[in-house]
Amino acid sequence: MTSPEFIRAVANRYASQLQLCYPLTSASFSLAKTIHSHMVTSGFHPAGHIRNRLIDVYSKSSRIVYARHLFDKIHEPDIVSRTTLVSAYSSSGDIKTARKMFEETPFSIRDTVFYNAMITGYSRNEDGHACIELFRRMLREDFRPDDFTFTTVLGGLALVVNRGMQCKQFHCVVLKSGAGFVTSVLNALVSVYVNCGSVFEARKLFDEIKEKDELSWTTMVTGYVKNDELDAARELVDGTSEKLGVAWNAMISGYVHRGRYEEALDMFRKMYFMGIKMDEFAYTSIISCCAHAALFRLGKQVHCYVLRTEAKPTPGFSLPVNNALVTLYWKCDKVDWARRIFDNMPVKDLVSWNAILSGYVNAGRFDEGRLFFRKMPERNRLTWTVMISGLAQNGFGEEGLKLFNQMKSEGFQPCDYAFAGAITSCAMLGALETGRQLHAQLVRLGLDSSLSAGNALITMYARCGVVEAANVLFLTMPCVDSVSWNAMIAALGQHGHGIQALELFEQMLGAGISPDRITFLTILSACSHAGLVKEGQYYFNSMHRLYGITPGEDHYVRLVDLLCRAGKFLEAKDVISSMPFEPGAAVWEALLAGCRTHGNVDLGTQAAERLIELMPQHDGSYVLLSNMYATAGRWNDAANARKLMRDRGVRKEPGCSWVEVENKVHVFLVDDTVHPEVQAIYNYLNKLVPEMRRLGYVPDTKFVLQDIESDHKERVLSAHSEKLAVAFALLKLPSGATVRVFKNLRICGDCHNAFKFMSKVVGREIIVRDAKRFHHFRDCECSCGDYW
DNA sequence: CTAGGGTTAG
Known part of the structure; x- marks a missing residue:
């Protein structure tokens, strides 16, 4: 029954069954386990070759415990089983065991082979020094290195080389050992040269390889x-008829990283038509390409194609494909779709979390974004950077700075993007220091050579009133892009240097940079602040004619603003009626603001009607209307506008102004309740009124004072806290001191005039920040150049 | 029993 022949026959059957586990798949483990338990129940003791097979399958299926269990039962384990286990432990990251x-x-x-396995372990755990050290020990202990050894040690060397010298030394060792004709060794050597940046040497060696295999080509191309x-890579690829799938994938991702999206897509198409096998690597890169190049339709097509052709049973797409899809969908404003993909992913990693976080942050959905940020199982530098720059760009300057400091205290060194976010936060807060x-x-x-940080700095200095610093930065930056030009043009425009802004724009064109829609928004604002009506109209008309940019509503808003500030209401009306789309709230608001400044009640009332119709719950609509009446001296109408606002249950948006005097900060809360300090300010302004009159100042601001004298003074006071803040500060100031006023809302025309007036009357500098820009009043002049 | 090339997030 249990004759040696019979046992041998059984063993052979098990051996051939175990062979079915190869090549290894996700099903291999359970198959091996079934065969194994069959052996146990039928009383067959796996030994020798069969036992080692089992250990091997268990190890490679990441079931080290099973492998170890078998191993421990061996009385004297042979070298093969030991090699398998050493390899298993090191590939699971347990290099110590x-x-x-x-x-x-x-x-x-x-x-x-045993030494090779250990060296490979170090290589896999990215410890190049340990690889080389063990290699040296191997030589000392008189074991002969073979092709595998060289290939692996060279792989380890590639991790630590930083000079060509070491490459050369190893090159010599390889030649002396006689392995200089083995393609796999030469491939590894090419890879080492590539990793220390010696592409030229790598190419020389590559050309010397007699029998180039697929890996030789791939290594050189990816190198x-x-x-x-x-371009050199492409030349190599185009020069061979080999179907180098890996190399093509590397090239596509290379193109995507460099922003050469057209070429990436071109290769992808060629790949398809040439019948080169497309795998998840190719899909990942091309989906990412579509996301970056805003080719959303194509991206979705690729998604569908992958779904149709590659749908796998359980795990779905691979992790990177899903990660790229998450990005694709939030970039085309489908955050919720992205979320669905994210939720359905069987495995998520940090990249997935960062991708979905960026989605929420970029969509301005901060509540959800913060939630994700808190829930994340781990964070890295990018996680923090996404939050910081997202917060900064959406007006949460304080939170952005707080997070920046937190990031540092948690041990992350901020990269230039994080700095850019923090600097943008400073720009919003006016935190120059x-x-x-x-x-x-x-x-x-x-x-400091970083483009994004440099662009943020230009804006920061400009918004904090130091145009000179912005200009120096712009001129000394090692490279600039259209964002830099836009930022610098805006800097000049914000400080009233309208002509210089236009000159810089012309220089930009001369430098071959094409303007974008942001450039024209900037130009129109610059013209508006400086009163350059003709120029503004000219550039508005040229943007489509010369640059093919169709004006959006935001451009029309700025044109209307430009005309209205100059009092050209007929033209403004013409523009509005000639717009290719229904004018939205922003257009009417610009018109109303102009009417407020010039006291054009007839047109302003019409604008206000439309505005309130569109935004009945927006406090600004009513405040503008009431201020317009006030400017025209129609106090009852002004009061009625306020009453209408209250009756409709609209609260004036609570804001906060604060005054900093000699390191002391006074805070004024602005809402419908009257601040206790208001009475003191009121008294002071009352003292100031005769002084103003005595100086013969007949300000546009007269209504401010009349407001205060009127029956509605309390409500109006709360609406003009900035002026009051300055007044209050001046009241307590030692003479000659600088006053800083910060305001988190946009400064209005009334405030502007009030500050002008104050700076003249009291002979002091007044510095004001609002959400958009910096004002430096001195002797009635304002650095921002806004003319009202 | 041991090795070598490519993927994703701002």
Whole structure:
């Protein structure tokens, strides 16, 4: 019954059954387990070759516990089982246990393969030094390295090389050992040269390889891509008929990273028509390409194609494909679709979390974004950067700065993008000192050549009133893009240098940079602040004719603003009626603001009607209307507008103004309740009135004072807290001191005039920040150039 | 029993 022949026959059957586990798939483990338990129940003891097979399958299916269990039952484990286990431990990241098992193995049974396995372990765990050290020890202990050894050690070397010298030394060792003709070794050597940036040497070696295999080609092509020589890589790819799927994938992702989306797509198409196998790597890159290039329709087509052709049973798409899809969908404003993909992913990693977080932050959905941020199982530098720059760009300056500091205290070194976010926060808050400190830190870290940080700095300096610093930065930045030009043009425009802004725009054209829609928004604002009506109209008309940019509603709003500020209401009306779309609230608001400034009640009332119709719950609609009546001296109408607002249950948006005097900060809350300090301010302004009159100042601001004298003074006071804040500060100031006023809402024409007036009357500088820009009043002049 | 190339987030 249990004759040796019979046992041998059974063993052979098990051996051939186990062979079915190869090549390894996700099903291999359960198959091996079934065969294994069959052996146990039928009383067959797996030993020798069969036992080692089982250990191997268990190890490679990441079931080390099973493998170890079998291993421990062996009385004297042979070198093959030991090699398998060393390899299993190191590939699971447990390099310590691997090393322990390595050291416990007696010298007498060790062989080259055993050393190779341990060296590979270090290579997989990215410890190049340990690879080389073990290689040296292997030589000392008289084991002969083979092709595998060289290939692996070279792989480890590639991790740590930073000079060509080391490459050359190893090159010599390889040649001396006689392995210089083995393609796999030469491939690894090429890869080492590539990794230390010696592409030229790599290419020389590559050309010397007699029998180039697919890997030789791939290594060389990807080597060019890694060293940013995409054209050389392409030349190599085009020069061979080999179907180098991996190399094509590397090239596509290289093109995507460099922003060469057209070429990436072109290769993808060629790949399809040439019948090169497309895998998840290709899909991932091309979906990411579509997301970056805003080719959403194509992206969705690829998604469908992948669904149709590659749908796998359980795990769905691979992790990176899903991650790229999440990005694709939020970029085309489908955050909820992105969320659905995210939720359905069987496995998520940090990249997935960062992708969905960016989606929410970029869509301005901060409540959900914050929730995600808190829930994340782990965070990295990018996570923080996404939050910081998102918060900054959406007006949460304080929170952005807080997060920036938190990021540092949690041990993350901020990258230039994070700095850009923090600097943008400073720009919003008018925190010039903090901004300067950040600039200094950038220089210390050697990050000051960064484009994004530089652009943020230009805006920060400009918004904080230091145009000169912005200009110096713009001129000294190592490279600039259209964002930099836009920022600098805006900087000049915001400070009333309308003509210089236009000159810079012309320079930009001369430098071959094409303007975008932001450029024209900036130009129109610059003209508006400086009263350059003709120029503004000219550029508005040229944007479609010369640059093919169709004006959006935001451009029309600025044109209306430009005309209205100059009192050209007929033209403004013409513009509104000639608009290709229904004018929205912003257009009417601009018109109303102009009417307020010029006291054009007839047109203003019409504008206000439309505005209130469109935004009945928007406090600004009523405040503008009431201020317009006030400007025209129609106090009852002004009061009625306020009453209408209250009757409709609209609260004036609570804001907050604060005054900083000699390190002391006074805060004024602005809402429908009257601040207790108001009475003191009121008294002071009453003292100021005769002084104003005595100086013969007949200000546009007269209504401010009349407001206060009117029956509605309390409500009006709360609406004009900025003026009051300044007055209050001046009241308590030692003479000659500078006053800073910060306001988190946009400064209005009334406030502007009031500050002008105050600076003249009291002979002091007044610095005001609002959400949009910086005002520096001195002797009635305002640095922002706004003319009202 | 051991090795080598490509993927995703601002």
